[in-house]
Amino acid sequence: MYDLIIIGAGPAGITAAVYAARKRMSLLVITRDIGGQAAISGDIENYTGYQFITGPELAAKFEEHMRRFDIALRENEEIVELKKTGDKILVKTNKGAYEARTAIIASGKRSRELNVPGEKEFRNKGLTYCATCDAPLFSAKAVAVIGGGNSALDAALQLIKIAKHTYIINIASSLTGDAIMREKINESEIVTVFNNTQVTAIFGDKFVTGIKIKREGKEEDLSVEGVFIEIGLIPNSEFTQEIERNQLGEIKVNCRNETNIPGVFAAGDVTDVPEKQIIIAAGEGSKAALSVFRYLSRA
Amino acid sequence: MDKKVLVYSTPTCPYCIRAKQFLKDNSVAFEDIDVSINQAVASEMVSKSGQMGVPVLDIGGEIIVGFDKERIKTALGL
Numbered sequence: 307m308y309d310l311i312i313i314g315a316g317p318a319g320i321t322a323a324v325y326a327a328r329k330r331m332s333l334l335v336i337t338r339d340i341g342g343q344a345a346i347s348g349d350i351e352n353y354t355g356y357q358f359i360t361g362p363e364l365a366a367k368f369e370e371h372m373r374r375f376d377i378a379l380r381e382n383e384e385i386v387e388l389k390k391t392g393d394k395i396l397v398k399t400n401k402g403a404y405e406a407r408t409a410i411i412a413s414g415k416r417s418r419e420l421n422v423p424g425e426k427e428f429r430n431k432g433l434t435y436c437a438t439c440d441a442p443l444f445s446a447k448a449v450a451v452i453g454g455g456n457s458a459l460d461a462a463l464q465l466i467k468i469a470k471h472t473y474i475i476n477i478a479s480s481l482t483g484d485a486i487m488r489e490k491i492n493e494s495e496i497v498t499v500f501n502n503t504q505v506t507a508i509f510g511d512k513f514v515t516g517i518k519i520k521r522e523g524k525e526e527d528l529s530v531e532g533v534f535i536e537i538g539l540i541p542n543s544e545f546t547q548e549i550e551r552n553q554l555g556e557i558k559v560n561c562r563n564e565t566n567i568p569g570v571f572a573a574g575d576v577t578d579v580p581e582k583q584i585i586i587a588a589g590e591g592s593k594a595a596l597s598v599f600r601y602l603s604r605a
Numbered sequence: 606m607d608k609k610v611l612v613y614s615t616p617t618c619p620y621c622i623r624a625k626q627f628l629k630d631n632s633v634a635f636e637d638i639d640v641s642i643n644q645a646v647a648s649e650m651v652s653k654s655g656q657m658g659v660p661v662l663d664i665g666g667e668i669i670v671g672f673d674k675e676r677i678k679t680a681l682g683l
Contacts, residue, residue, distance in 0.1 A: 345619045362619040366626070382675060430658035430670070439618035442641030443657050513657065 308334045308378075308406040310598055311397050313385055314542075316342020317584045318574025319412035320368045321591030322598075327375035329599045334378045334404060336385065336397065341365025342414045343539075343575070344584050348438055348460070353585050361438075364584070385413065385545045390567050393605075408601060410594045411546065411557060411565075411572040415539035415582070420452060424508030425535075432514025433533040437461035441534075446470050449532035450517055452505055458536035459483035459491060465534070466494050473528060474499045475519055508533055541576045552578045563594035571597055608665030608681065610635035613650040617641075620672040621660040627674065631683055 310326050312319045315337035326333050339345065347361030356364065372379075380401070387398040388409060395409045417435035419425060425433065434440040437451075441464045449469045451462045454476030460483075465472045474481070474491070479501050481488050491497050503521040508514060516529045541555045550558045550566040556578040563571045573594035574587035610628065612635050614621030628635050640647040640659065654661045654668050662669040664680040677683075 340623075341619070345623070348617075362622045365619070366623075382673070430656040432657060434658065436618075439615065439620065440658055442615040442617065443647055443651075443659070445641070445644060445647075512655075513651075 307394065308332045308404070309408065309602055310334070310595075311336060311395065311404055311406040311409045312412060313337070313388070313397070313409065314342065314412035314414055314574070314576070315340045315369075315372070315379070315381075316412060316414045316574060317344050317368060317587040318342075318414070318576075318591035318594070319410070320372045321588040322410050322412060322573060322595040323372050323377055324375070325592045325595035326598065327372075327377055329595070331599070331602070334380065334406065335372075336380045336383050336399060336404070338382065338384055340369050340381065344368070346436055346438055347584075350584065352583070388546050388570070389548060390570065393569075395569060407605070408569045408571065408598045410563075410591075410598060411543070411549075411570065411576055412574045412587075412591060412594070413542035413576045414587075415541050415575045417535065418538045418540045420505060420535055420537065422505055422507050424510070424514075428508050428510055428514045428533070431512065432510060432531055433508055433535065435535050437464050437534050437536070440532075441465055441468055444469050444532040447531040448529060449473070449534065450475055450505075450528065450530045451534045451536055453536035453538070454478050454481045454483070454501075455536070455538065456483040456487065457538070458534075459487040461534045461536050462497060463487060463490055465532075466490075466496060469532065470496070472497045473530065475503050475505055475517070476501050477504055478502070539575070539582075543576055546570075554578075562597045563590060564597065569601060571601075607634075609663075610665075610681075611638055611663040612636070613638045613640050613646070613654075613659060613661040613663070615639065615641045615659050618659045624660045624662065624672040624677070627672070627677065631681070633681060 309331040312335045345365035384400045397404045448471045450473040452475045507518040557572040559577045571594045573590040575582045
């Protein structure tokens, strides 16, 4: 049995691991990937100490820092269930089962899905959730960005440089991203914004050939070869039914990163802590590890 | 014995960077194919993998989509 299992290896999980390793806890980190959302971020200019660093570079530095310590790490593993029985915390994954005295949930957030027909079928076949990764494949093609916030506008601004035409399909009555980004969108002649518009289906043959949209009560087809879904994020917290969450699904924590279950802590974007930032997630990860240390020394 | 390794990637894709770093860390020689500058190689990648996401690795003919470390290790016999 471990002292601590950390779920997730983004900024929060990795920082927690570094702190816990320095306290010489016996420690297991279980994660789907390393770096979390930070690893797929573009340019980062607000992580103190780095005036400019890219997401992958910062994630690589985090990983390097964690690997300085001899930490048991299970990558490419998905959590299926976390529950407390007696004094033990049991963590079930798609590959095994583990036990610990404490846990830190730092599983972060993932892209929200549209839940329309064709979305699963055409994933990576023209439909993507990562403009930073896949935008260059749509050179000289017509594409649609679904969403109206900062991440949607960021995707659209990347696509303007590459695609033939970019449609922004926004369910709200106006775009909500930062003014500086909206200005750039408005200035571009190869962007069309459809407000008050819903996407009802993605269709195609082997690859995407278009989307069905509904506006002013009428449904129509729009021919595009690329669909970029940027409608926000949802917390990876479904595996913890016993844990209190808010209506967004975020795990509720107090200022010591404690959840409602003694011995189970949480940190980073998966929690209800306001403001989702890399530096905040890292700070919360360190707090959670120190709280675990106190908890274990009391027990 | 050594398998020919091709990595289809874009310069901005984080998992491409990680996949290439992983190969370098394991001293695996590979050819990096940037699909963002050449439509012909982009089509080649799409027809090989049947999808449009990067990275795609071609390890001696075995096609691996994404940075799937376990499959890459197995394919390379690491």
